[in-house]
Amino acid sequence: MGVNGAVFYFIICGGETVERFIDPCCSECTHTQETPCSQFVDCCVNGPLCHESEECKQKRKAIMDRVALDSKFVIH
Amino acid sequence: MFEKHLMVCGATGCLASGSKDVTEVLEKELSDRGIRDKFRIVMAGCPGFCEVGPIIVVYPDEVFYCRLDPENIAEIVEQHFVNGEIVEKHLFKPPKSKEVKRFYDEIPFYSKQVFNVLRNSGRVNPESIDEYIMRGGYRALTRALDMKSEDIVEEVKTAGLRGRGGAGFPSGLKWKFTLQAPGTKKYIVCNADEGDPGAFMDRSILEGDPHAIIEGMLIAGLAIGSDEGYVYCRAEYPLAIQRLKMAIEQAEEYGLLGENILGSGYNYKLNIKEGAGAFVCGEETALLASIEGKRGVPRPRPPFPAQKGLWDYPTCINNVETFANVPLILRLGAEEYAKVGTENSKGTKVFALAGKVNNTGLVEVPMGITIKEIVYDVGGGIQKDRAFKAVQIGGPSGGCLPEDKLDLPVDYDSLTQAGAIMGSGGMIAMDEFTCMVDLARYFLSFTQNESCGKCTPCREGTKRMLEILERITEGEGKLEDLDTLRDLASSIKDSSLCGLGQTAPNPVLTTLRYFEHEYREHIEEKYCRSGICKELFEYAIDPESCNGCRACTKVCAVDAISGEKKEPHKIDVELCTKCGSCVDRCRQDAIKIIRVGSEADVQG
Numbered sequence: 001m002g003v004n005g006a007v008f009y010f011i012i013c014g015g016e017t018v019e020r021f022i023d024p025c026c027s028e029c030t031h032t033q034e035t036p037c038s039q040f041v042d043c044c045v046n047g048p049l050c051h052e053s054e055e056c057k058q059k060r061k062a063i064m065d066r067v068a069l070d071s072k073f074v075i076h
Numbered sequence: 077m078f079e080k081h082l083m084v085c086g087a088t089g090c091l092a093s094g095s096k097d098v099t100e101v102l103e104k105e106l107s108d109r110g111i112r113d114k115f116r117i118v119m120a121g122c123p124g125f126c127e128v129g130p131i132i133v134v135y136p137d138e139v140f141y142c143r144l145d146p147e148n149i150a151e152i153v154e155q156h157f158v159n160g161e162i163v164e165k166h167l168f169k170p171p172k173s174k175e176v177k178r179f180y181d182e183i184p185f186y187s188k189q190v191f192n193v194l195r196n197s198g199r200v201n202p203e204s205i206d207e208y209i210m211r212g213g214y215r216a217l218t219r220a221l222d223m224k225s226e227d228i229v230e231e232v233k234t235a236g237l238r239g240r241g242g243a244g245f246p247s248g249l250k251w252k253f254t255l256q257a258p259g260t261k262k263y264i265v266c267n268a269d270e271g272d273p274g275a276f277m278d279r280s281i282l283e284g285d286p287h288a289i290i291e292g293m294l295i296a297g298l299a300i301g302s303d304e305g306y307v308y309c310r311a312e313y314p315l316a317i318q319r320l321k322m323a324i325e326q327a328e329e330y331g332l333l334g335e336n337i338l339g340s341g342y343n344y345k346l347n348i349k350e351g352a353g354a355f356v357c358g359e360e361t362a363l364l365a366s367i368e369g370k371r372g373v374p375r376p377r378p379p380f381p382a383q384k385g386l387w388d389y390p391t392c393i394n395n396v397e398t399f400a401n402v403p404l405i406l407r408l409g410a411e412e413y414a415k416v417g418t419e420n421s422k423g424t425k426v427f428a429l430a431g432k433v434n435n436t437g438l439v440e441v442p443m444g445i446t447i448k449e450i451v452y453d454v455g456g457g458i459q460k461d462r463a464f465k466a467v468q469i470g471g472p473s474g475g476c477l478p479e480d481k482l483d484l485p486v487d488y489d490s491l492t493q494a495g496a497i498m499g500s501g502g503m504i505a506m507d508e509f510t511c512m513v514d515l516a517r518y519f520l521s522f523t524q525n526e527s528c529g530k531c532t533p534c535r536e537g538t539k540r541m542l543e544i545l546e547r548i549t550e551g552e553g554k555l556e557d558l559d560t561l562r563d564l565a566s567s568i569k570d571s572s573l574c575g576l577g578q579t580a581p582n583p584v585l586t587t588l589r590y591f592e593h594e595y596r597e598h599i600e601e602k603y604c605r606s607g608i609c610k611e612l613f614e615y616a617i618d619p620e621s622c623n624g625c626r627a628c629t630k631v632c633a634v635d636a637i638s639g640e641k642k643e644p645h646k647i648d649v650e651l652c653t654k655c656g657s658c659v660d661r662c663r664q665d666a667i668k669i670i671r672v673g674s675e676a677d678v679q680g
């Protein structure tokens with residue numbers, strides 16, 4: 001990730017960078033291979049679903065914004 | 077944030093035509109200017125238009141640069157990426173048009189295409205599961221996990237999905253048989269053998285969107301009650317295998333593959349088996365034998381794999397493209413999916429469009445589109461405005477359709493009725509310079525060579541047919557040969573053990589059906605009008621059309637062409653090796669194909 005990206009992540013996530021959907025947004029998210037969550041896939045794009053958090057939502061959005069080619073790219 | 081996304085075609089075809097070098101220079105140019113961080117460079121899947129590769133598609137600007145060379149990159153970086161001005165000369169320009177086309181939506185090649193299976197190819201980084209998820213991926217799996225097996229099968233049936241690997245068997249029905257077959261264990265197998273010469277549909281799907289195959293197989297597993305699958309892929313596809321391996325690892329890490337998927341209790345193990353790439357190993361029973369570690373030869377059916385497949389367990393085997401359709405059906409719902417296509421052929425079909433059309437490459441078209449639309453709209457018509465002669469659909473098992481079939485809709489039933497087959501997606505357009513007898517000979521020599529030899533009709537029958545075809549192309553044919561060919565064809569079709577033999581005569585039968593006059597010309601007049609069968613024609617220069625430009629004399633390797641500048645030239649038939657390079661070179665179309673010994677008629 002470039003310098004700009006890192007700064008961006010710092011601003012929205014308060015220092016914790018979430019690079020991939022599998023990385024937990026906060027301690028509320030418990031999805032792993034061993035402790036799976038049935039809502040995981042939907043949660044990647046539309047989450048968080050199990051708790052309310054604007055910050056966690058923004059972390060997901062940041063992952064998507066980084067690679068979305070246009071407004072139709074992400075299918076919600 | 078990235079300022080721009082640069083999607084470079086990173087599929088095998090474009091890599092071969094230089095996209096790797098282009099990418100390296102791109103990396104260097106951007107780094108040298110200290111702006112590398114602002115750009116995301118993705119080695120994406122194939123955008124299909126291989127004819128004009130290497131391609132870079134720039135987002136969010138929506139610019140399609142093509143026919144790139146490493147030398148072009150500095151200019152694009154400077155003018156476009158730094159100064160914000162599109163470099164027009166590297167945009168697509170249709171032949172004979174002055175107008176450049178900026179993006180997919182303006183390029184005629186794409187105008188009639190519908191992207192279902194190739195929906196992500198060229199748009200996502202195929203090595204990123206996150207991007208697949210953003211594009212709606214694994215949503216179909218999530219839905220299927222909440223459904224009963226029977227309901228998944230029903231949905232695929234309602235969608236009207238038929239196999240994309242050759243025979244077009246209804247997939248829902250195959251799934252139903254496998255679901256109903258008793259067995260303590262069941263398997264899903266994905267056929268990625270892709271043995272047809274020139275085919276690369278399945279390779280492109282695997283390289284461009286590997287998760288779609290994994291998701292399709294996972295859903296099939298739920299539908300039939302299977303917990304293990306194999307992808308049988310030819311070893312000549314290292315990039316496809318590498319991408320698939322990476323995708324499997326990611327899916328496992330994400331809890332989408334492996335034990336207790338998404339907490340549902342559903343387990344699924346996915347294996348890759350590399351095959352040697354023999355054509356016959358694409359036949360389902362041969363393929364299963366090969367996975368079992370035995371020699372890849374077919375066995376009689378029944379029992380069908382749905383009853384007795386891998387290690388005698390019920391096995392559902394489908395083609396790569398078939399599986400790639402499945403997530404779409406489950407995500408959109410059968411009804412929405414079935415809006416594309418015809419009554420009995422739903423969805424789209426991917427073809428490797430090749431031959432004498434202006435635009436070759438990978439195309440995805442809605443079922444029901446006419447051959448004419450594919451050849452003239454998508455394919456941009458025949459090169460050099462020559463006459464269309466035929467289109468070969470379905471590879472070695474398929475057939476040749478003539479000009480009066482141009483309006484035929486491309487669907488399973490229409491094609492079969494006309495003597496061709498949908499096949500796995502080979503489509504070769506041919507002009508007046510393709511000899512139909514020679515074409516039949518080519519395909520038959522392919523199948524003859526690939527015959528496993530297990531059954532006599534296929535092993536010996538195709539050999540006899542091939543001998544006859546060779547004789548005809550050498551001017552030694554007899555009229556009775558045509559009946560012999562038909563008789564042999566029908567007995568090989570009826571008595572061969574597997575689909576290889578059962579379909580091998582098709583190219584011969586369709587050319588006999590639609591181009592018997594060419595066979596007769598070869599036999600009775602010792603004449604090959606297409607200028608292919610070397611014994612059966614000569615070249616001569618038409619003095620009326622020749623302007624004496626001398627272009628032909630320069631390309632003739634044996635100095636067979638003589639004549640003064642601005643005077644009509646002459647070909648010495650004794651010296652001429654009939655290589656055809658003068659024909660390709662002549663701008664006046666002055667070099668004619670004539671009957672052997674009839675030179676005086678043309679050259680006066």
Ligand SMILES: Cc1cc2nc3c(=O)[nH]c(=O)nc-3n(C[C@H](O)[C@H](O)[C@H](O)COP(=O)(O)O)c2cc1C
Nearest residue numbers: 239240241267270271358359360394395398575576
């Ligand atoms: C000689 C021969 C070669 C074949 N090669 C392939 C192949 O390369 N890929 C493929 O998917 N199907 C191939 N098939 C068809 C398979 O036997 C089988 O019908 C297919 O994998 C079923 O999948 P589908 O219903 O999804 O099309 C071949 C059949 C024959 C007779």
Ligand SMILES: [Zn+2]
Nearest residue numbers: 025026028056
């Ligand atoms: Zn959270």
Ligand SMILES: [Zn+2]
Nearest residue numbers: 511604608609
């Ligand atoms: Zn010929």
